Amino acid sequence: xxxxxxxxxxxxxxxxxxxxxxxxxxxxxxxxxxxxxxxxxxxxxxxxxxxxxxxxxxxxxxxxxxxxxxxxxxxxxxxxxxxxxxxxxxxxxxxxxxxxxxxxxxxxxxxxxxxxxxxxxxxxxxxxxxxxxxxxxxxxxxxxxxxxxxxxxxxxxxxxxxxxxxxxxxxxxxxxxxxxxxxxxxxxxxxxxxxxxxxxxxxxxxxxxxxxxxxxxxxxxxxxxxxxxxxxxxxxxxxxxxxxxxxxxxxxxxxxxxxxxxxxxxxxxxxxxxxxxxxxxxxxxxxxxxxxxxxxxxxxxxxxxxxxxxxxxxxxxxxxxxxxxxxxxxxxxxxxxxxxxxxxxx
Numbered sequence: 331x332x333x334x335x336x337x338x339x340x341x342x343x344x345x346x347x348x349x350x351x352x353x354x355x356x357x358x359x360x361x362x363x364x365x366x367x368x369x370x371x372x373x374x375x376x377x378x379x380x381x382x383x384x385x386x387x388x389x390x391x392x393x394x395x396x397x398x399x400x401x402x403x404x405x406x407x408x409x410x411x412x413x414x415x416x417x418x419x420x421x422x423x424x425x426x427x428x429x430x431x432x433x434x435x436x437x438x439x440x441x442x443x444x445x446x447x448x449x450x451x452x453x454x455x456x457x458x459x460x461x462x463x464x465x466x467x468x469x470x471x472x473x474x475x476x477x478x479x480x481x482x483x484x485x486x487x488x489x490x491x492x493x494x495x496x497x498x499x500x501x502x503x504x505x506x507x508x509x510x511x512x513x514x515x516x517x518x519x520x521x522x523x524x525x526x527x528x529x530x531x532x533x534x535x536x537x538x539x540x541x542x543x544x545x546x547x548x549x550x551x552x553x554x555x556x557x558x559x560x561x562x563x564x565x566x567x568x569x570x571x572x573x574x575x576x577x578x579x580x581x582x583x584x585x586x587x588x589x590x591x592x593x594x595x596x597x598x599x600x601x602x603x604x605x606x607x608x609x610x611x612x613x614x615x616x617x618x619x620x621x622x623x624x625x626x627x628x629x630x631x632x633x634x635x636x637x638x639x640x641x642x643x644x645x646x647x648x649x650x651x652x653x654x655x656x657x658x659x660x661x662x663x664x665x666x667x668x669x670x671x672x673x674x675x676x
Contacts, residue, residue, distance in 0.1 A: 338637040339622035341366040343503050343524045343575030350655030352392035357597040360399035364635045368401045373629035375406035379418045399444040402426040407652050413455035427462035434472050446487045462499040481509040486570035502510045504577045506550040508560035524575025527604035528595045533558040544586045546661045549593040566614050573625035597661035600648050606670035
C-alpha cells in the first residue's frame with residue numbers, strides 16, 4: 331500500500347497552552363484534526379463556561395484563515411464546581427465535558443481535586459445532564475510508586491464512580507497499563523479510553539535505558555513493555571472503547587532539559603503520521619480510520635467528519651526542533667524517521 335485515505339480524524343485530548351504559543355500549536359493540530367478536546371490546565375485553570383469560551387476565542391484567533399478547526403472545551407473540575415455550572419456547560423455546544431485532575435498529578439494541576447469522594451453531588455449533576463467526565467487517572471499519594479498510580483486510582487476511585495453513576499459518560503484518558511485496558515473493556519458502554527502515540531510506540535526503556543531522555547517523559551509515565559503490549563492490543567482490537575487522543579503537550583526545550591523537567595510530549599507536528607507508523611508496524615492500517623476518525627465521534631454522539639485525509643508512504647524525519655514565540659520546542663520523535671506523511675486534506 332502506497333496511499334491511505336481516511337475520514338478526517340479528531341484529537342480527543344489536546345493541550346494547546348495559551349498566549350503567543352497558540353500561533354504555533356493551533357496550526358500544528360488543525361493541519362490534520364477537525365475537532366479537538368482542549369485541556370483546561372492553564373494558569374489560572376479554565377473552571378467556568380465563560381472562561382472556556384474566552385479561551386476558545388483566543389484559539390480561534392490563532393487559526394490561519396485557510397484552516398478549519400473546532401475546539402471542544404473541557405472545564406477544569408474543582409471542589410467548587412457547582413451543579414449550576416454543570417447545567418450551563420450542558421447547554422453550550424462548545425463545551426464537551428469536565429476534566430478531573432487529581433491535585434498535583436501533572437502540569438498545572440495544583441488546583442485539582444483532593445477528594446474524589448466529595449465530588450458525588452457534581453457527578454450526579456453531570457450524569458443527569460449527560461455531561462462527560464474526562465479523567466487523568468492517577469493517585470498522587472507520596473507512598474504510591476509512580477508506576478502503580480494508575481492501577482491504584484482505578485481500584486480506589488473509578489470502580490466506585492462507575493458503580494455509583496452507571497449512566498455517567500467517562501473517558502479514562504491517556505491510559506498506560508493493562509489494568510486500565512481491563513477496566514475499560516469490562517466497564518459498561520458509557521466508559522471509554524484514549525491512547526497516545528508515545529504509549530503505543532514506546533515503553534519505559536525508551537525513557538531510561540542509556541540515559542534519561544527528557545522529551546519522552548510524560549505523565550502518566552511510560553510503563554514496562556508488557557503494559558505497552560496490552561495498549562497495542564487494545565488499539566488493534568477494533569473495540570470502539572479505545573480511540574485517538576494525542577495528549578500532545580508542548581514545553582520549551584529549556585523546561586524539558588533541566589534538573590526538574592516538565593512532563594509532556596509535543597506530538598502534534600507528526601500526530602497522524604505517528605499513529606500510522608504504529609498501525610503500519612502491525613500490518614493493521616485498515617484499523618486506523620476507526621481508531622482515529624470514528625470511535626471517538628461515535629462515543630461522544632457527534633457526526634463523522636465529511637472531509638477526508640490522504641497519507642502517502644514517503645519516508646521523512648521529524649524536525650529536531652521547532653521555533654515558537656516561547657522558544658525552541660523539541661517535538662516527540664525528533665530526528666526519527668516516519669514512513670507515512672500527510673499528502674492531502676480535502
